[in-house]
Amino acid sequence: xxxxxxxxxxxxxxxxxxxxxxxxxxxxxxxxxxxxxxxxxxxxxxxxxxxxxxxxxxxxxxxxxxxxxxxxxxxxxxxxxxxxxxxxxxxxxxxxxxxxxxxxxxxxxxxxxxxxxxxxxxxxxxxxxxxxxxxxxxxxxxxxxxxxxxxxxxxxxxxxxxxxxxxxxxxxxxxxxxxxxxxxxxxxxxxxxxxxxxxxxxxxxxxxxxxxxxxxxxxxxxxxxxxxxxxxxxxxxxxxxxxxxxxxxxxxxxxxxxxxxxxxxxxxxxxxxxxxxxxxxxxxxxxxxxxxxxxxxxxxxxxxxxxxxxxxxxxxxxxxxxxxxxxxxxxxxxxxxxxxxxxxxxxxxxxxxxxxxxxxxxxxxxxxxxxxxxxxxxxxxxxxxxxxxxxxxxxxxxxxxxxxxxxxxxxxxxxxxxxxxxxxxxxxxxxxxxxxxxxxxxxxxxxxxxxxxxxxxxxxxxxxxxxxxxxxxxxxxxxxxxxxxxxxxxxxxxxxxxxxxxxxxxxxxxxxxxxxxxxxxxxxxxxxxxxxxxxxxxxxxxxxxxxxxxxxxxxxxxxxxxxxxxxxxxxxxx
Numbered sequence: 001x002x003x004x005x006x007x008x009x010x011x012x013x014x015x016x017x018x019x020x021x022x023x024x025x026x027x028x029x030x031x032x033x034x035x036x037x038x039x040x041x042x043x044x045x046x047x048x049x050x051x052x053x054x055x056x057x058x059x060x061x062x063x064x065x066x067x068x069x070x071x072x073x074x075x076x077x078x079x080x081x082x083x084x085x086x087x088x089x090x091x092x093x094x095x096x097x098x099x100x101x102x103x104x105x106x107x108x109x110x111x112x113x114x115x116x117x118x119x120x121x122x123x124x125x126x127x128x129x130x131x132x133x134x135x136x137x138x139x140x141x142x143x144x145x146x147x148x149x150x151x152x153x154x155x156x157x158x159x160x161x162x163x164x165x166x167x168x169x170x171x172x173x174x175x176x177x178x179x180x181x182x183x184x185x186x187x188x189x190x191x192x193x194x195x196x197x198x199x200x201x202x203x204x205x206x207x208x209x210x211x212x213x214x215x216x217x218x219x220x221x222x223x224x225x226x227x228x229x230x231x232x233x234x235x236x237x238x239x240x241x242x243x244x245x246x247x248x249x250x251x252x253x254x255x256x257x258x259x260x261x262x263x264x265x266x267x268x269x270x271x272x273x274x275x276x277x278x279x280x281x282x283x284x285x286x287x288x289x290x291x292x293x294x295x296x297x298x299x300x301x302x303x304x305x306x307x308x309x310x311x312x313x314x315x316x317x318x319x320x321x322x323x324x325x326x327x328x329x330x331x332x333x334x335x336x337x338x339x340x341x342x343x344x345x346x347x348x349x350x351x352x353x354x355x356x357x358x359x360x361x362x363x364x365x366x367x368x369x370x371x372x373x374x375x376x377x378x379x380x381x382x383x384x385x386x387x388x389x390x391x392x393x394x395x396x397x398x399x400x401x402x403x404x405x406x407x408x409x410x411x412x413x414x415x416x417x418x419x420x421x422x423x424x425x426x427x428x429x430x431x432x433x434x435x436x437x438x439x440x441x442x443x444x445x446x447x448x449x450x451x452x453x454x455x456x457x458x459x460x461x462x463x464x465x466x467x468x469x470x471x472x473x474x475x476x477x478x479x480x481x482x483x484x485x486x487x488x489x490x491x492x493x494x495x496x497x498x499x500x501x502x503x504x505x506x507x508x509x510x511x512x513x514x515x516x517x518x519x520x521x522x523x524x525x526x527x528x529x530x531x532x533x534x535x536x537x538x539x540x541x542x543x544x545x546x547x548x549x550x551x552x553x554x555x556x557x558x559x560x561x562x563x564x565x566x567x568x569x570x571x572x573x574x
Contacts, residue, residue, distance in 0.1 A: 019119020020256075023219045029206040031223045031314040031351075032306070035113075035123075035215045038201040040153070042111035043167050043191040048085040049099040051075075053186065054171065057102045065096045108193040120217055122248040123149045124224070124241050125203075127196060128211035129156060131227070131238045132166055138173055139239035143490050146184060147217075148245035153192040153207065163191040211236075214244050217252040223316050225350050225500030230507075231484060243488070243499030250496050254355040255302070261394035263288075263296075267373045267387040272308065274383075280376040281385065284333065288391070290367040297395035298359035301328060301342045303517070306351045306384040316502070318382060319349045323503065323514035325443070325565060326377035328387070330364040335372050339364055339406060340567040343441045346377060347515025348503025354496055354517040355390070360439045360571045361520075362391075363401035399434045403572040407438070408539055414444065414456040414552045414562035424538040431532040432574045438465065438523045438537070440568035442476055444510025449559030453543065455552065456562035457509050458482040460544040463564075465523075467537055472528035476511075476521055477544060483508035487516075537570075 027036030049057045051064040065083065067073045068091060075083055075091070083091045085098040113123070126132055132152050140150070156162055170189055174182045197204050206221070207213055214222030226233075227240040265285060273281045287293070305326070307318035324346045331338035341361040344354065365371055375385065405427045412421050429436055442463055444456030453459045462477040480486040486508030493499050498515030505514045512518050529535045541564065542549040555561035 022117040037114040039112045041108040041193040045109035047109040121147045123215040127207045134238045136238040143242035151190040216248040246493040262390040265389040268385045273385040282374045296391045298392040299362045302388045304386040324379040329374040331372040333370045343518040347498040348501040352498040356517040363404040399573040405570040407568040435573040437571040446560040446562040452553040478510040480508035481510040487513035
């Protein structure tokens, strides 16, 4: 049953995306540098004479030769290729002699990073023998996408013997897989026959003092985070390396868009963002004219919130220790009329990278021209901020967001007065509207005060919106809040949670996970409003317990009192 689950899930995660050619550099050994070429002697590479595909040449291979020559068995085309050791297009006694020689003079084949590069695959180098000696290899493969390579290396004096033992452990696991999946992993697991220090490339310096090092599909070196269980911060788990590969897939899937399909505007490029509590960083941005904006089919925002170490290089060590709310505002040029257009939750001591669809908020930059783009996070900022807008022209434009009206905005105490603090709002819809949407960010925060039920961060809350006195009603709720593992589930990481954080990143929250972008919730209400007239919307919030909707709790003032951070808008398209 387990192996069936493994196969199905892994196939689901396999990326088939436009590949990237191997980069000519320049190369480096710091995080986000381009990874350079390297070659290892790999016990996992199949070579001529290995007829049974176990990556070794032994007596079993010789017996297969004799069975073939005695016409007792036949070889597949692939096996026949490996059987012809001298490449004379025939399999005969000479190949047997050469095979016997290989038994007594075995030398591992080489695996070359550059020559093996096909694009769309990631790589994780593991020099920590304390990791690969763990009995978590099944879990590692179970949670991994199929497009990751694991490369095991060490500087142990007994490296060769340890690698033989390690490979044998994986072979036992792979022998329980079907032939296709077994052969796949045989080609994606690599075991260095030589010590790291014996290689002449960048490996020795690049792997120094690192328990693991990633290379993503963009060929960039990636830091590996904490491999401890966030529920108690104990242990160091080999299987958690799969989390990194899942996030590489997320980045590749969302960021690897065809550049010919969008125009890009850079707001910040590795800008050092620092200062006091909740300080802001702003930039005047000249956006295209409304005629150009009306021809775009959508808009997204890219954010790389890297962290500088003492030398100004990207490093998790330079990141904030806590999860914070981060927001991007679009303001008029005089810094008035600021509206939240994007929201992220920062991870614990890690560097997130996201691309978020915020197409509805193209209305905030119309009619174009100069706007202030402002970024703020609710903590002590320290980041190398990169932020870019992408404007898409890859689809036919039927209608586009032209106007917006601010609805409920702010951080509102989640207490019995919540509904009174979110009164009904009247909004107008012009005669020429083709579509009307309600777009919102709603996240719950605060916990731990007596009698607050871990609200609003770790409790489920329901947010009910009523259009025109009951013509239509819709809601948002967060049943994942309080789930101890929700944010670290493979499916959730694949949606953009920066994994392996140095804090309680695994717990599900109300509308968010640490280290993830918050996606705006878009609800089409066109059929329930009066075009060209006034409309009214009401909003109520409650705490969910089982199937019951209860009043929000009373905060005793002895902790971080529950609150809801909301930013909501009516978007008019025409």
